[in-house]
Structures are given as C-alpha cells and as structure tokens.
Amino acid sequence: MVNAAKLAAGEIQDHMPVIGSDGQPFGMVDHVEGEFIKLTKTDPASGGVHRYIPLTTVAGLDGGMVRLSLPAEQAKQACIDEAEMQQRLSLDPDAKTQLGQEQDGPHGSRAKAQGGKGEREHRPSPVSESPGKTNYGIDQPG
Numbered sequence: 001m002v003n004a005a006k007l008a009a010g011e012i013q014d015h016m017p018v019i020g021s022d023g024q025p026f027g028m029v030d031h032v033e034g035e036f037i038k039l040t041k042t043d044p045a046s047g048g049v050h051r052y053i054p055l056t057t058v059a060g061l062d063g064g065m066v067r068l069s070l071p072a073e074q075a076k077q078a079c080i081d082e083a084e085m086q087q088r089l090s091l092d093p094d095a096k097t098q099l100g101q102e103q104d105g106p107h108g109s110r111a112k113a114q115g116g117k118g119e120r121e122h123r124p125s126p127v128s129e130s131p132g133k134t135n136y137g138i139d140q141p142g
Contacts, residue, residue, distance in 0.1 A: 012037060017065045018053070020072030027051065029066060037066065039079075051079040 018026045018039065027039035027046065036052040057078050059069040068075050080088070 011061060012058075012066055015040075016061075018068065019062075019065050020068050020070060020075055021059060022071040022073075024072035026068060026072040026075050027053075036085075050082045052081070052085050053079050 012029060012032050014029055014031050016029045018029060018037065020026050025045075027043045030038040030040045030050060032038070032055070033052070035055050037055060037058070039046060039051045039053065041048055041050045053068070053075060057068050057070060057075060059067045061067065070078065
C-alpha cells in the first residue's frame with residue numbers, strides 16, 4: 001500500500017486514469033478530496049454522477065495512471081456516490097475534515113462538550129485560612 005497522505009499531497013493529478021489491479025480501466029480522477037479520490041462523472045462507468053474511492057485502495061502510480069490495489073470490478077463495491085457522501089457528511093460532521101473541508105468551532109465530542117480551544121474555565125484556587133501560608137502550605141515571603 002501507498003501512504004495515502006503522501007498521495008494527497010499532490011502526486012495524484014487531476015484527469016489521471018484510474019485502473020484496477022487487473023489492468024482494467026476504472027475511471028478518471030476529477031480531483032483528490034481529503035481521503036478520497038473524486039472520479040469524474042463524464043466517465044461512461046460513472047452513470048453521470050461523481051463517485052468517490054478511498055485513497056486506501058490505491059496501490060501506487062504506474063506510468064501516469066493511478067493503480068488500485070483491487071480489481072476494477074471489486075473497486076466498484078468500494079466506491080460511494082455523491083448522495084452517500086453527502087449523507088455521511090450530514091451524519092458525521094468530523095467527516096468534513098476528512099474531505100479537507102473546514103468546520104466552524106471546536107472538533108470532536110469532547111471539544112463540543114467543553115468548549116473551544118483557549119476557553120478553559122479558570123477557577124480561583126482555594127486560599128489557606130492561616131495568614132502567611134499559601135494553599136500549598138508553604139510560607140509566603142514576608
């Protein structure tokens with residue numbers, strides 16, 4: 001397998017052909033979106049809609065083509081269409097970051113429950129009852 005992050009950094013170019021491990025044509029790269037390759041909808045196999053295939057299915061680049069780690073027929077099972085991608089985004093707000101789309105506000109369930117970064121709740125520390133002592137029992141310089 002190829003490092004998907006490295007491929008997303010720009011090695012996969014727009015309009016590169018995508019082929020299965022069996023050498024059969026699979027589609028054409030529209031562009032890379034986060035952890036997915038968005039395939040063109042003008043390809044005859046697309047049915048007129050964009051399909052998305054995970055970068056994890058990419059075995060490597062071979063002579064200006066994206067070679068998948070599975071045969072073209074199996075790669076069809078790994079694809080999701082635009083409607084499913086939109087549904088995933090609506091159900092999982094963190095999926096937007098996987099597609100390289102920015103979100104407003106903090107990310108993740110804990111961040112949402114506790115507020116954003118830099119918004120810590122500061123509570124005053126308890127002060128010792130005896131004068132001249134800090135709350136740690138250390139004498140204050142006088």
